[in-house]
Amino acid sequence: MQDGSHVRISNVSKRFTTTSETLLALDDVTLDIEHGEFVCLLGPSGCGKSTLLRIIGGLTEPTDGGVTIGGQTPSDAQAKKELGYVFQDPSLMPWRTAEDNIRLPLHVNRAMNKDSAPPVEELLTLVGLERFGHYYPSQLSGGMQQRVALARALAFGPSLLLMDEPFGALDEITRETMRYELMRIWNSDKKTVVFVTHSIAEAVTLSDRVVVLSGQPGRVKGVVDIELPRPRTADMESNRSFVDYANDLRKLLMQEGGDG
Amino acid sequence: MDNPSMQDTSTSVRRRLVSAMSYVVPPVLALLLAGIVWETWVRVSDVPIYMVPPPSEVLKQLFWEFDFFINEGSVTLFEALVGFSIGAGVALTGAALMAHSRFLERSLLPLAILVKVTPVVAVAPLFVIWFGFGPIPKILITALITFFPVLVNGVTGFRSVDRGSLDFLRSLNASRREIFLILRVPSALPYLFSAFRVSIPLSVIGAVVGEWFSADRGLGSVIIVAHSNLDMVTLFDAIFVLAFMGVGLTALVSVAERKALFWHESSVVV
Ligand SMILES: Nc1ncnc2c1ncn2[C@@H]1O[C@H](COP(=O)(O)OP(=O)(O)O)[C@@H](O)[C@H]1O
Ligand SMILES: [Mg+2]
Numbered sequence: 001m002q003d004g005s006h007v008r009i010s011n012v013s014k015r016f017t018t019t020s021e022t023l024l025a026l027d028d029v030t031l032d033i034e035h036g037e038f039v040c041l042l043g044p045s046g047c048g049k050s051t052l053l054r055i056i057g058g059l060t061e062p063t064d065g066g067v068t069i070g071g072q073t074p075s076d077a078q079a080k081k082e083l084g085y086v087f088q089d090p091s092l093m094p095w096r097t098a099e100d101n102i103r104l105p106l107h108v109n110r111a112m113n114k115d116s117a118p119p120v121e122e123l124l125t126l127v128g129l130e131r132f133g134h135y136y137p138s139q140l141s142g143g144m145q146q147r148v149a150l151a152r153a154l155a156f157g158p159s160l161l162l163m164d165e166p167f168g169a170l171d172e173i174t175r176e177t178m179r180y181e182l183m184r185i186w187n188s189d190k191k192t193v194v195f196v197t198h199s200i201a202e203a204v205t206l207s208d209r210v211v212v213l214s215g216q217p218g219r220v221k222g223v224v225d226i227e228l229p230r231p232r233t234a235d236m237e238s239n240r241s242f243v244d245y246a247n248d249l250r251k252l253l254m255q256e257g258g259d260g
Numbered sequence: 261m262d263n264p265s266m267q268d269t270s271t272s273v274r275r276r277l278v279s280a281m282s283y284v285v286p287p288v289l290a291l292l293l294a295g296i297v298w299e300t301w302v303r304v305s306d307v308p309i310y311m312v313p314p315p316s317e318v319l320k321q322l323f324w325e326f327d328f329f330i331n332e333g334s335v336t337l338f339e340a341l342v343g344f345s346i347g348a349g350v351a352l353t354g355a356a357l358m359a360h361s362r363f364l365e366r367s368l369l370p371l372a373i374l375v376k377v378t379p380v381v382a383v384a385p386l387f388v389i390w391f392g393f394g395p396i397p398k399i400l401i402t403a404l405i406t407f408f409p410v411l412v413n414g415v416t417g418f419r420s421v422d423r424g425s426l427d428f429l430r431s432l433n434a435s436r437r438e439i440f441l442i443l444r445v446p447s448a449l450p451y452l453f454s455a456f457r458v459s460i461p462l463s464v465i466g467a468v469v470g471e472w473f474s475a476d477r478g479l480g481s482v483i484i485v486a487h488s489n490l491d492m493v494t495l496f497d498a499i500f501v502l503a504f505m506g507v508g509l510t511a512l513v514s515v516a517e518r519k520a521l522f523w524h525e526s527s528v529v530v
Contacts, residue, residue, distance in 0.1 A: 057431050078433040085431040091424025095446050095523040108434040108442065136523060156432075
């Protein structure tokens with residue numbers, strides 16, 4: 001591993017121009033993310049979380065500033081298959097079985113396939129779907145589909161996992177289960193994760209660090225280190241310190257204006 | 261899939277047979293009834309045979325001249341299928357290019373629309389002058405008439421991809437070619453099959469219209485000759501064979517569609 005930060009976001013701004021108006025979605029965002037760190041981007045809807053994640057992933061170009069991933073541009077990181085993306089919708093291909101969906105990334109940009117890529121069976125077991133490899137997405141529940149999407153993002157052994165409200169479309173109960181499943185999976189090989197959410201509980205449970213964004217224009221309002229012991233369990237949610245962190249974040253979110 | 265018992269298999273075969281019958285039996289009964297009404301009407305009201313022939317005569321001739329109708333029918337079928345393949349092939353290539361470039365779409369689509377709104381019947385004689393009396397003008401007319409539905413649905417289909425799947429492939433640095441093959445082609449299939457269901461019957465029309473203008477072979481020319489001889493029985497036979505051809509081809513497309521689109525909502529029977 002290289003020295004220094006894994007992801008470096010330097011003075012990133014993003015302006016969207018439509019025919020009628022321009023909108024400043026991100027205003028001068030600077031952030032460093034360490035190797036193996038789990039960072040949540042927390043903020044209200046429309047504050048630019050997805051846009052920031054897309055800029056990190058090289059799907060959107062910033063208007064100003066730049067991002068490096070392990071010292072390279074996002075598009076170089078894409079080309080080396082260093083980025084595993086999970087979206088709010090599972091976005092699986094309905095004509096492929098779960099297994100074939102997970103295998104799909106290996107058929108793309110083949111030159112960059114790594115020997116370290118885990119076998120599909122292992123991935124299915126990791127996400128708890130060992131018996132469902134032959135199922136089509138329409139035969140799986142929403143939570144199961146999102147597990148497939150997660151396995152697919154891990155299939156080619158990326159070093160950075162970008163997750164955009166991956167549990168946002170799930171019911172509350174499944175959501176909680178998935179949270180601890182993700183923790184278990186992450187504990188096994190500590191990838192760097194950038195996780196977008198608008199749920200405070202989710203942010204506290206998962207993160208090493210929570211970056212709170214303010215809305216319109218999106219700015220970094222504050223950064224909170226979550227120093228709860230790992231592995232994190234569901235019991236912790238009633239702990240004094242968990243509740244304190246949640247309250248801190250809530251206060252930060254409610255606070256008027258930028259950089260408090 | 262895992263290990264269905266023999267009994268499961270045989271009951272499911274039986275169930276499928278029953279459901280197939282439930283599709284076939286009602287229309288066959290309706291057809292039979294229509295035939296009986298028609299026959300009775302012709303017999304009772306003494307319509308002259310050079311106006312409307314009784315179905316019994318039509319079937320009798322079809323039976324005795326079966327080889328003749330099969331031969332002429334296969335000429336028409338050949339022209340229709342080759343024409344459709346060319347029309348659909350050119351349309352798919354065009355659609356793939358247009359789906360990738362708004363510029364190409366803007367320059368080529370008006371041309372395609374121009375071709376579409378021009379009545380085929382009007383250009384058919386021209387094709388005969390240019391390409392002579394063989395199968396080529398018929399094939400070209402068929403290609404022309406089947407081309408447009410496939411083009412338009414192809415452009416829409418190749419573009420109608422799931423946003424997240426596209427982003428995912430992009431995040432892997434997939435090439436345009438990979439995105440086309442892995443995502444765009446399967447996503448377009450529902451649109452393409454709707455186009456085929458329109459174009460396939462059109463292909464038979466194209467072949468027949470082509471034969472009207474210049475042919476000594478094919479059901480189109482059979483119709484023209486029978487018409488000038490006031491030979492209504494042969495005329496009706498030609499129409500029957502053409503109708504049967506249309507039904508058969510459409511059924512084939514439906515079967516292929518059901519196989520290819522097993523994953524698509526439209527194939528879920530409610
Ligand atoms: N492609 C785009 N074109 C124009 N405006 C956009 C585009 N993408 C996002 N926006 C705008 O940028 C703002 C931030 O959007 P987004 O990053 O999706 O927010 P979040 O993910 O936090 O809900 C919103 O106001 C949204 O309308
Ligand atoms: Mg979002």
